[in-house]
Amino acid sequence: MLKLLIKKQLSEIFRQYFYDFKKNKPRKKSGVVLMFVLFAFVMLLVSGAVMGVMAYYLSEIAVAGYGWFYWAIMGLIGVVLGVIGSVFNTYSGLYLAKDNDLLISMPIPPRTIVAARTAGVYIMGLIYSAAVTVPAAIVYLIRVPFSVKALVGSLLMILVVSVIDLILSCLLGWVVAKLSVRLKSRVFFKVFISIAFIVLYYIVYFKAFDAVKNLLANIAVYGDAVKGHAYPVYLFGAVGTGDARAILIFSAVLIALTVITYFVLSKTFIKIATSGGESPAASKDTAAVKTAGGSKQGGVFGALVSKEFSRLKSSSTYLLNCALGALLLPALGIFVIIKGADLLGLMGPYLAGFSGWQTVIVCSFVCFGAMMIMISAPSVPLEGKTIWVLRSLPVEPKTVLFAKLASHLIVAVPAVLICSVCCIVAVKPSVTDAVFIILIPLAYSVMNGALGLVLGVRNPNLNWTQEIVPIKQSMSMLALTFIGMGAVGAFAGLFFLFGKGAPYVYLTCALALFAAVSALCIAYLSKGGARRFAKL
Numbered sequence: 001m002l003k004l005l006i007k008k009q010l011s012e013i014f015r016q017y018f019y020d021f022k023k024n025k026p027r028k029k030s031g032v033v034l035m036f037v038l039f040a041f042v043m044l045l046v047s048g049a050v051m052g053v054m055a056y057y058l059s060e061i062a063v064a065g066y067g068w069f070y071w072a073i074m075g076l077i078g079v080v081l082g083v084i085g086s087v088f089n090t091y092s093g094l095y096l097a098k099d100n101d102l103l104i105s106m107p108i109p110p111r112t113i114v115a116a117r118t119a120g121v122y123i124m125g126l127i128y129s130a131a132v133t134v135p136a137a138i139v140y141l142i143r144v145p146f147s148v149k150a151l152v153g154s155l156l157m158i159l160v161v162s163v164i165d166l167i168l169s170c171l172l173g174w175v176v177a178k179l180s181v182r183l184k185s186r187v188f189f190k191v192f193i194s195i196a197f198i199v200l201y202y203i204v205y206f207k208a209f210d211a212v213k214n215l216l217a218n219i220a221v222y223g224d225a226v227k228g229h230a231y232p233v234y235l236f237g238a239v240g241t242g243d244a245r246a247i248l249i250f251s252a253v254l255i256a257l258t259v260i261t262y263f264v265l266s267k268t269f270i271k272i273a274t275s276g277g278e279s280p281a282a283s284k285d286t287a288a289v290k291t292a293g294g295s296k297q298g299g300v301f302g303a304l305v306s307k308e309f310s311r312l313k314s315s316s317t318y319l320l321n322c323a324l325g326a327l328l329l330p331a332l333g334i335f336v337i338i339k340g341a342d343l344l345g346l347m348g349p350y351l352a353g354f355s356g357w358q359t360v361i362v363c364s365f366v367c368f369g370a371m372m373i374m375i376s377a378p379s380v381p382l383e384g385k386t387i388w389v390l391r392s393l394p395v396e397p398k399t400v401l402f403a404k405l406a407s408h409l410i411v412a413v414p415a416v417l418i419c420s421v422c423c424i425v426a427v428k429p430s431v432t433d434a435v436f437i438i439l440i441p442l443a444y445s446v447m448n449g450a451l452g453l454v455l456g457v458r459n460p461n462l463n464w465t466q467e468i469v470p471i472k473q474s475m476s477m478l479a480l481t482f483i484g485m486g487a488v489g490a491f492a493g494l495f496f497l498f499g500k501g502a503p504y505v506y507l508t509c510a511l512a513l514f515a516a517v518s519a520l521c522i523a524y525l526s527k528g529g530a531r532r533f534a535k536l
Helices: 002-013 029-063 067-095 100-105 110-143 148-182 186-217 219-229 231-240 244-273 280-298 300-314 316-322 324-351 357-371 381-392 397-427 431-458 468-472 475-499 503-534
Strands: none
Touching (some): 029 067, 067 110, 067 148, 067 231, 110 148, 110 244, 324 397, 357 431, 357 503, 397 431, 431 475, 431 503
16 A cells, blocks of 8 residues: 555656646656656756856865765755755645545555655655755765765765655654644745745855855864764764764664654644645635625626635645745845845946846846746646536636736736836836836736746646645646746847847837737637636
8 A cells, every 4th residue: 555655646746747738648658758857957957057066166175185074064955955845845745635535534544644645755855955965976976086985975975865854844844734733824824934944045045155165264173163063963974975984873863763753743644634624625615615606796707816816825835836926026126226236336347338238137137026926827727626616607717717817917016016116216217218117027927927827728737636736846837937037038138139229129129029928828818728728
């Protein structure tokens, strides 16, 4: 049974890689291999470009004879990223999975369900931590004299960091679950904790360069201090160098902690999993009933929009991954008021020959923040197997789709306007430039929402058991992310190639293009998209 549940868990995580939802059939083996190759390429590209450079910079520590210190730093970075990336996945995947009630009602021991769920947590944590530890291992083996001991230590370090991520993610997910059961506003509590994690991460990130520079200048002093006053950290780093004593001690400790974690989760799983109120499916059914009833007073369209916001407010995963940009944009606007003049002043000497460059940079900045609001893209897949409830209501399919788009715009437009106005206050552009700073990000935001909804309608995964699948692991979200980033990059890059001589002509063309794509997407949703939605 355990093997079957683990296979089911892994198939859900990587469902998009094995099944083509557009064609509604399993992918061919060549297609599966291609999907995993593309995934590995993207991960290696991102981790190699960022973490590889950091590892190479820090490898001076290993070259100086402090290999354990190098591995302690890179290992701790891997632990932090792994925990941030999977702690709330642990909570939603372990305690809020849609099939929990079904599994608990079957003659399956809770420990078996927990073991299968934690296997999925381990895989997700391994993906995040490997983005740090794999480049670190490659750089370490290149920079220090190669030996079997160094190779074994590097491979074991990848494993050790992933197990530490599993333990911490499970325990923190358990703490979040225990606290959320006692709180009325569980969603906003989880959002608050997640934002605190993100803020802490970026504070550490921006301070990291100065810290590393100081560390490299005083390796011996800091190395001896850590070894003398934080011996467990020394043992942790020594695992990466292949130290047999450190490997034995750390292995014994990790095995013990893993057993304790598994015991705690097994004993408390049923109580927490059954105390969370309605299941996701039940919540959606209730929302749909309220929609039908509310349509008599507030109108059908208003009731559908209200339903979309009810789902958004009830899911921390949805809020954090698809609406965080609505909080980020006002914060970016305030940052521009404080530091914008200084940053543009630094760019000025390099871009002085490009008339209108400030307006293009500011518009690109706001559009990049708007790109992080992706509420519409997973809104159709999130209906899941209860999508029949919506389709059974006396409502036209295009009305349902436009309600989903409206909920996206209600969140995105105010945030974009606030950021644009802050940029105008900071930059003090001409009236014409100010108009473009407002209109171009708004047009981009409408395009982003409409295009996300089109992708969601055309590539819906309705057979999920964890809401994180359509929100973070769907092809529509991945495609929208790359298209959004490409559009922002092309808008800025093409200006410096073709638009420097006539900035207002270029800005007008860009505005018209964003508006045209938005109009095409909306036209598709009203006809072809509506027909496709009606058949789901």
